[in-house]
Amino acid sequence: MSALPVILLMWGVTYPVRLLGLSLGRLQLPPFWLAFLRFVPVSVFAALIVPDVLGSPEWPRRLVGCAVGMGLMWRSRNLALGIMGGLAAYWVARLAGL
Known part of the structure; x- marks a missing residue:
């Protein structure tokens, strides 16, 4: 072809x-659809992340990294800080044998 x-x-x-x-x-x-569509990015992000975190054999480490990253992003509103903090927490948990 x-x-x-x-x-x-x-x-x-x-x-x-x-x-x-x-x-x-x-x-x-209409306002209903605007309110509904406000949550689409969060839903898509959760649909991408949750199976990868909880469906892995190393889910405890990934869960620690996600929790730290989400907490940092929630408190600081800084995406880069949340990503770096989540990765650091994941590697600390991995090196600690979790």
Whole structure:
């Protein structure tokens, strides 16, 4: 199969989806939907993180790192500090044999 039909097919699928997203940007949503959509990023983040943390054989270490990282981000509102603190807590727990 030639590359050109594959590229055109990918364009034909991707372009309308992105165009729809851009055209809906001007849409005025009711307050209910605005309140509902406020929690979508948190839900997606939890759906990505929770299975990885709790579904691993080393879940106690990962749970410690997550708890420390979440606590630091919650208190400081600093993403970099939360990530570095969570990683440091994970490695301390790993070196401690947890």
